Amino acid sequence: MKGSDNDQRQAACFLASVDSKNPERGPMLIVSADSDHTVPWAISKAAYKKQKRNRGVTEIVKMQGRGHALTIDAGWREVAQKAVEFVKRYIDLMAQKKISWTNWNYSDDMRTGAVFTQGTCAAGAYSGTGRLKEAGAW
Secondary structure (H helix, E strand, C coil): CCCCHHHHHHHHHHHHHCCCCCCCCCCEEEEEECCCCCCCHHHHHHHHHHHHCCCCCEEEEEECCCCCCCCCCCCHHHHHHHHHHHHHHHHHHHHHHCCCCCCCECCCCCCCCECECCCHHHHCCCCCCCCECHHHHC
């Protein structure tokens, strides 16, 4: 697997921090990129396999010719269109389950989309909402 040790730890934190058994989880679309060396296809595929066991809808898409910054690089509209198509298919279910927010980044890094405060994943087990950033508390 490519990527630094830190990248791999963050990816492992991602896999560990999502409650894949939660029957109330809404539809999940995992968007990966064929040239992403930060979260390689193997990590995305592992997350998909784990989440696929949930009764909730789980899908994965691999964007061709893209790297880790696929949502902000040239061609971002194609990536956004894939997400819009997914959401449109499940908008009624989302309304029924009262799902109104999607987080792109279940990690503890410095980006604003990260849901956990820095150090959460390295600290090990946690519970409650005390370790959530504003993005995670929504």
